[in-house]
Amino acid sequence: MTSVEDRLQRLEAEMDRLRPSLHDRLARLGQTTQTAKPAGASSPAPLSAGRVIGAIAAVARHFFGWMGAELPKFLTAFVLLWFGWGIKDSVDLSIKQRQLDLSYAKEMQGLLQKMGEKDAEMTQLHSTAVVLASYGAPALPSLLSELRYSGLRAEAAIAGIRSVALTQPAPVCEALPRALSNRGRQFDWQAQLKVVGVLGENDCTGAVVPLTDYRAAVAAAAKGKSAAFEEIVRELPLSPAEDYPRLLATIDRSLAMLKR
């Protein structure tokens, strides 16, 4: 007789010695199942909302109890994680934008030096301003700075600003009205005349109020009361009888375009 058979015989003997016996236990389990079936025969009862909430509350209670004093730390960490995840993209974007602006500024420096060259030729100034304009909105401060110079540089600058406005009118419309109200007297009336034209051409509806204020200052100056206009323009026109009507006509044309 093998050892396996010995083991089986020993196991059967152990089962025979069980009280109640294995057969009795199986028979009792069968009876219990039969008696329970008629009562729950239809279907298992659905979970009500109350029971679900109750279950969740129980889990939460259990969880809070389990966390104990560590709970506030955990909640703080969770909130920080959530907040960080939420702003991560916009911060990344902002940093990248800053880096881009910085690299643009370095690249634009050479172009600005070219515009400031003594005896710079008109076509060179224009082409440089248009290349500057290809940087889009970041080029606006440089172009506005060039607009402060009268003559060919201002001509080139306004050509550049017009180029930017073709693709990105919003930043142009936001930046230009300041040239009409800047009390630093950085711009001459000819530069302002060009600015007025660009505002009208590009549907800068937000510029209606600054244009109206500017018109009031020019109209007063045309009548001999130039105090308000002197505060915002570098030099008064050399030929008032000719220049003021022209300036007023340009403002009116732009305002009419914007109110259309």
Next chain:
Amino acid sequence: MTMGISRLARAAACACCTLLLADAAHATIVECKPAAAGSYTVFLSEPMFPTTAFASKDQMRAFLQRLQFVLDQGRNREWVQSPTTDVRFVVCTNRAPALDGQEFVPSLIDTLHAGRVLLEIWGQLDAARPPGGTSRLWAQINYLLVPMQHASNLKEPAPRALQRLEYLDAAAPPPGDFVRLIARPLDIDAFVAAAFGFKLLREGQRELAHENLCRASALLGQMVRRELAPGTLKDLTALHAFVLTLASRAVAELQSDPAYSKTGTLRLQHPKQPCAGEE
């Protein structure tokens, strides 16, 4: 007949010279600052020239400086100015517009006009040296009347603003003096008086405008009597007529202005003959 052939040969020589110069020189417009605020300015830009006219750019610039001196200080001006309306000549170094003036776009004219620039003068110079003969100077000078061009850009009636005149020095003692060739005739005075008169009229200084317009009319009247190319004559005649129209306008506006003195000299002037007694 001989004169006709000579003129033909000269025209052919000039045409060749123009082509050569157009190749040799590159038109450039650089910044040129008008005279001090309050003054009216005439720009003297650099002319195109072959080496027969000037050996170097420095020589040409020395010529421009002398021209500026002669025009600005060394002669009696034929236009009329008051103590507050001074006309000054300014040399524009490195500024050399194309012969057809194509760079004078409206925005550039606007800038010039607002800076009270009346006239821009440039062109081309040449000196022909026939073997064994004395050198003969030739110049083609462009006069851009800025107020007229400005009016034209604004779609207002105006004559051709770019006037072009040729000068040939038949016997030129001392030889090679382009200043004498260009400054001697009263053409510059005529154009300055015309542009100045128009600008003053637009600025509301009618009396001074009238005086200058009538002076311009008299000088232009002399110019159209010269032997001129048909195109030049036509342009000058139109300018002359325009100047007279402006003078009439000045008289009419003054006479209808209640602020104008009752004893003003122009009260008796008939607007249809605005320059009677002054030419």
